[in-house]
Amino acid sequence: MADSGSKSSTSLRGNSLLHDPVLNKGTAFTDRERDALGLRGLLPARVHTQPEQVQRVLNNLRSQSSDLEKYIFLTALHDRNETLFFRVVMENAEEIMPLIYTPTVGLGCQLYGRIYRQPRGLFVTAADAGRVKQVLKNWPQKAGLIVVTDGERILGLGDLGAQGMGIPVGKLSLYTACAGMDPSLCLPVTLDVGTENEELLQDPLYIGVVRRRLRGAEYDALVEEFVAAANEVFPGVLIQFEDFANANAFRLLHKYQDRICTFNDDIQGTASVALSGLKSAIRITGKSLADTRVLFLGAGEAACGIADLVTASLMAQGLPEAEARKRCWLVDSKGLVTAARQGLTDHKRKYAHEHAPIADFASAVNALKPQAIIGVAAVGRTFTKPIIEAMSSFNERPIVFALSNPTSKSECTAEEAYAWSKGRAVFACGSPFAPVNFDGRTFVPRQGNNSYIFPGVGLGVVACKARRVTDEMFLAAADTLAGMVSQADLDQGSIYPSLSRMREVSAAIATRVADVAFARGLAGVPKPADTAAFIRKNMYEPTYPSYA
Numbered sequence: 001m002a003d004s005g006s007k008s009s010t011s012l013r014g015n016s017l018l019h020d021p022v023l024n025k026g027t028a029f030t031d032r033e034r035d036a037l038g039l040r041g042l043l044p045a046r047v048h049t050q051p052e053q054v055q056r057v058l059n060n061l062r063s064q065s066s067d068l069e070k071y072i073f074l075t076a077l078h079d080r081n082e083t084l085f086f087r088v089v090m091e092n093a094e095e096i097m098p099l100i101y102t103p104t105v106g107l108g109c110q111l112y113g114r115i116y117r118q119p120r121g122l123f124v125t126a127a128d129a130g131r132v133k134q135v136l137k138n139w140p141q142k143a144g145l146i147v148v149t150d151g152e153r154i155l156g157l158g159d160l161g162a163q164g165m166g167i168p169v170g171k172l173s174l175y176t177a178c179a180g181m182d183p184s185l186c187l188p189v190t191l192d193v194g195t196e197n198e199e200l201l202q203d204p205l206y207i208g209v210v211r212r213r214l215r216g217a218e219y220d221a222l223v224e225e226f227v228a229a230a231n232e233v234f235p236g237v238l239i240q241f242e243d244f245a246n247a248n249a250f251r252l253l254h255k256y257q258d259r260i261c262t263f264n265d266d267i268q269g270t271a272s273v274a275l276s277g278l279k280s281a282i283r284i285t286g287k288s289l290a291d292t293r294v295l296f297l298g299a300g301e302a303a304c305g306i307a308d309l310v311t312a313s314l315m316a317q318g319l320p321e322a323e324a325r326k327r328c329w330l331v332d333s334k335g336l337v338t339a340a341r342q343g344l345t346d347h348k349r350k351y352a353h354e355h356a357p358i359a360d361f362a363s364a365v366n367a368l369k370p371q372a373i374i375g376v377a378a379v380g381r382t383f384t385k386p387i388i389e390a391m392s393s394f395n396e397r398p399i400v401f402a403l404s405n406p407t408s409k410s411e412c413t414a415e416e417a418y419a420w421s422k423g424r425a426v427f428a429c430g431s432p433f434a435p436v437n438f439d440g441r442t443f444v445p446r447q448g449n450n451s452y453i454f455p456g457v458g459l460g461v462v463a464c465k466a467r468r469v470t471d472e473m474f475l476a477a478a479d480t481l482a483g484m485v486s487q488a489d490l491d492q493g494s495i496y497p498s499l500s501r502m503r504e505v506s507a508a509i510a511t512r513v514a515d516v517a518f519a520r521g522l523a524g525v526p527k528p529a530d531t532a533a534f535i536r537k538n539m540y541e542p543t544y545p546s547y548a
Ligand code: NAD
Pocket: 153, 155, 156, 245, 246, 266, 270, 273, 297, 298, 299, 300, 301, 302, 303, 331, 332, 333, 334, 375, 376, 377, 378, 379, 403, 404, 405, 406, 409, 429, 430, 431, 448, 449, 450
């Protein structure tokens, strides 16, 4: 259908209307609309339906020669016709999500200054200290959800400064595509506080402020001013912190999570999707979560976030905290994190258990004999053949999650995990891998993609105007997602549902999250009789309104 049939009005006419990406319908403007809105002659004569427009977009998209070209093409569509963009993404999620988010967005950010066409989102620079509120007031809409980055740890690619803007932009597109978050509520923000990336500092086409990173008290003051101003200009706004370097990410989360409506997706969203994966994986291994020792390669935001939520889940099952924490072990660049190690940060210290020092991951695998290994160190090719073979020697069904992004940082490929374990690995990945044929079986590895979690959590929080985002909400999200994995999924080695079910998954998660908010007295609206229906009513549909 080209039109939803819902009537809408606009004061825009002619060219101005065609160049407004929110209102533009392109060739789908009907004859009546063309007469009424001064469009006659400004468009080719033939009126196309939205499905026909979708087909044209897909033909064009598929004829682009590289993923980067596809990213640029889709960005241009987003800038031209927002409704059509979201229709295309929603109907082709498996094909398009990797183009607008990981892994392609990584390259998009690295080259942001080179491929830059149009601004999107709001840049708050170090020089804006003292006037951040005015900058936020320049945003033309009332934001309900901000995704903010300072660009210091973009995926596994490090410091990309202001070019990290690709991340909040992409993430908010996923919010709308996956959960039907109203795009008019979404505000991407980059805190452009400089960069330590020499290449960017030397690049004449770099888009950010050319300076070294703001640090210390001045940095904290700018973040504080931003948080306060955002809550003043957009009261109750949900602020999602994204791709901050890990010292700042943990600090800022702890500073703000009990003060404002906020969460950090790299820590909490990752935790929820990984916990959900573990819950599904143990349906295959036949062990309980309490009987599953998890060894992480990496001890940063993702690893500690996952370990914290696994602990919370075990504690909810009745395990004492100290016992629960002992299920998780960390290996960082210095080796196994043990109680004797000096100078550990607080987030690592919680998992520093008594053990003799071990210098490398392979030795730690052999010493600890874990049931699950989770790779989140952003160092590629680290789950080697001997490691997967060792895991397979003491586990009938070893759990192997290679979660580092983008693809080049993946700890191993899906093919390697299945081949080296002789088809026994229960595998999940951070970046997408194609199905693998091994020994007459076809395995369909699925991504432990945060997009299963954060869009539903955000939608639930924004819809019920929750004042806080709590761990209980992320536990509920993990549980809901795991509950949507069918036996048929498990039989083909998939521990997540198909990406094509994303809207259904997000709606279910949003419903559970809103119910947590209602139950805990955190919601800003009265509890509806039917939370699921209330959530569905809040979901945006990319259908054109009728203007005449
Ligand atoms: P981070 O910077 O907070 O943590 C990285 C950790 O790896 C640090 O503890 C560091 O000490 C450790 N490390 C670095 N080199 C190492 C080495 N050679 N051996 C062992 N440890 C080493 O980053 P993060 O947010 O935790 O993200 C890490 C990776 O996980 C990234 O590639 C990111 O894209 C990926 N990730 C994937 C998902 C997902 O798939 N859903 C979600 C979040 C993060």
